[in-house]
Amino acid sequence: MWWVLSGTLHISCRVSDGPGRPDQPSSGQPSSGQLRTIQLGAGRATVLDKGVRVSVRRQQGTVALGYRSRTEDLLPFDREAPVSTGTVPADWEDALIGQFAESLSYLRAGRTLRPAAVPVLHRPPLPLDPAARAAARIMVEDPAAPAGVAELASAVFLSPSTLNRRFREDTSLTVGAWRSRLRISVAAEYLREPGSTLESAAHQVGLSSASSLCRLFRTVAGTTPARSCRADPPEDGPRPPGETRATVRSTWPRTNRLHVLVWAFRGNCRATVGETAVDVEEGRLVWLPAGVPNHLTTDPGGMVLPVGARAGRVHGIRRPVPVPGRPDRDRLLDVIGREYDPLAAERTDTVDGWFYAFLSEEPGPSEQGGEQGGEQGRQQSGEQGREGSAAGGDDSGLRESRVLERLLDDFRRDPTRNLTAQEWAEIAGCSVAELREALDVFGIPRVRRWAGHLRMVAARRLLLSGVPVAAVAHHLGYSGSASFSHVFRRAHGVGPRDFLGYA
Template identity: 30%
Template sequence: MPACWLGTVTVHSDHHIFWVMRGTAKVLAGGEVHDLAAREALWIPPGVPVDQISTEPGSVAFTVLLPSRLFPDFPAGIVRRTLTGPLCDLLLYLHSRWVTPSWREAAVTPDIAVTLRRVFSGPGRPAVSFPVTPVSPPAVAVARQLVDDPADRRTLRELAAETDLSPRHLTRIFSTETGMSFGEWRVELKLAVAARMLADGTPAGRAAAAVGYTSPASFSRAFRARTGTTPGAFRSVSGGPVAARPDAVTVPEAPAATLLPLVNRVHVLVWMARGSARVRLRGREVTVARGQLMWFPAGVWHELTTSPGGVLLCLGTLPLEVPLTHDHAVPFSCPGIPEEDLLYRASVMNTLLRPYPWDPGEFTGELAALLPPVGHRDRSPSVAAILRDDAEGHQTLATWSRRLGPDTPELARLFRRDTGQSYREWKVDRRMTEARALLRDPGRSVEQVASAVGYRSAISFNRVFRAHHGMTPGQFRRDRLARSLFEAVE
């Protein structure tokens, strides 16, 4: 398992939990470097920049975002914790729910929310980031001098004179390229350097002097205004992991959950990492046991319900050109693939962490080898053409028959053989899958959604949608917008 890295700066508006399942990881967040071992996690609050994440070879790490409104009273600082096995499984469950938005139930139940608060609340350092560096050469030269010596006592006028710029011009450059005035940028730099020294255990008075403050009181006022805490309190917070004793926190079992009926545009491979799932297909029902894999071929209707504690992870997708049919939708085992390899694949598939160098073609090629030894290897080209070119089901089967060659009865037989359902059933299911995605956009009216998925009348669209979901499109939209899938149900 190659090392992975994320080199793009990300700033989330939600709470962000990053944890290591296997191996080690290094996270640069909030201006600090955090070295994490297996079963260690970081709670990163909204607005704290994550500059870089890297893992060592053989390591597996995951992430999940939780809406800030669920945890409004959490501290502004990054919190680090050591996790138990059950806590890792709970976070893996939340990750699986986060990356698949089409579940009926909310993921964060009240008892899960309480558990997360108990585990991650407590001491944590407020994040103090280094300011953005300007890009213009004269401003870069000034910034480098101050980074090398934050206690430099030269004034703006003296620094500007060395660059042949006027003080006003230099201030304008800093304001344009960093979003703050030169004076604000300089204070931010001093406090960021001081925060790193305090985190390393440097006494507050020595840190104040090192960044150019002549008075500990003025340093304390500036530091508190920036972080909400005093330098002494900031220094006293342990940056190391805090062990979560198994008997200290009772971890609730993840609830059972049902995925809304889907018809995929591509072939999707899933892995039952924890628990089991019951899968309904047209005309049959199968059970996926822990450790088993299953393909959901493109165009095949399916609905699944996980057991309590069940975690279903996506391992990847294949394009429509690969000849998978309804018969391939069966659970199968791959005893030769260790669990850590499957976790690694799920991590790469569902997070922004990528191996370096990253070869998507090689990744897809490995998936193509994981096919169950059943089914029609040669899917009908006519059915493949319909699935590819009529994603919303706008045509009739007779129209496709005239275009593709087989007569209508033969085309109907081939379509049912390859997808497990009639063309009419597939058309409605595909439209409903697309409609749910469009209804999540508040900028689209129900009438526009109806037209986009092939209905001439909003009335007929409402009737079909209600038959499939037990609610009207308007009720579905209000329910989804008012209650996020990750919002705890009181």
């Protein structure tokens, strides 16, 4: 399923000609089918059956979610053809995002159910296989027809066992079970009409008596025809599924192989990593480091969505690491749609930026060894080594200053900016003189020298975490690998690649 929230999505698909008939000669070549191009605008969605060859192109600025829809998922429009397109009403958005979340299998949660106390009996979903769908349509057109499985299979040029197998693969039901659910749904619709009786409803669906219809209702739906008639009748169009109660959702206790970024999409959640737990407010993001057991629990009715995952070697981070700020909702949905695209997942610069900031958040034991090596490389100039040890070797001392703590948080959000002392002072909410006084405590003569040292601290941590040199240079705002390597060599005495080998 592809659902466009904003912008335009171009879908090119080729539908096969359907199942071949035994009496038709085979050319030995697969059928190419018919090429169809769909232009989806905001608020529109397309569902494509299994086996449809498809390519998707996003226009710039398009926000779209694509996911593998299950046959039991309720949709805002009827799925009648191999390629079905329709409009998504506004009240369906939350339900479709919930289906997208379930398709990722990230949260451990039950199915969302209709809030009515009495279940509304829907018709069973049509199979995706073209031959099985044709057999289902025969039963839909005449539920009272006495045709058995053998006759239906013959009508679509299949054997009875093959037809049953394809029904089970696409609907989890045999042909007989599918027909039973169809009959009770048709009977329930008929019984809501004025003047209808159980006896006439039974004859409408091919049953011999009212008692047979009651027995079928109890066996298949666990209810009675009279009780089903008291349920809310379906409206003009399908209604979005709702929850019977505000359930508490959670993840399975797990140890990630990758560093995973999650988003508290709806409600607050509690993230536990190792022995540390933090509360994540709605709309905020948090990193769950790899190699450490973690667990997420949402508020009642809440939902968390994974935003992306990255591989990297980080030593010493054994806690949840929140992402500063509260990113825009549409921006995050766009990122998730690209990162978890079912056709061609895309690594976005947005998640990369948050990931590199996460890697440079906290040093580890192996990094400290690397810093010692860099310090030895700087012994040739004693004063430079002293300043590097004070400002670049470990930024924990800088956090003791409220002024520099504000600057440090802002610097981590965007380390590419080259600001003047006046601009940094405005960010910190102080005067230039107060800013320079705070820097003097740590032996740093200028703001640019402070920012340069912080970039080198981040560079060492990123390199030791396995991030390529070119990606480190881009994240820290250098024009290219050459300019970054020049600055790194001047600060450490060795280039980035030699530093990795030495460390």
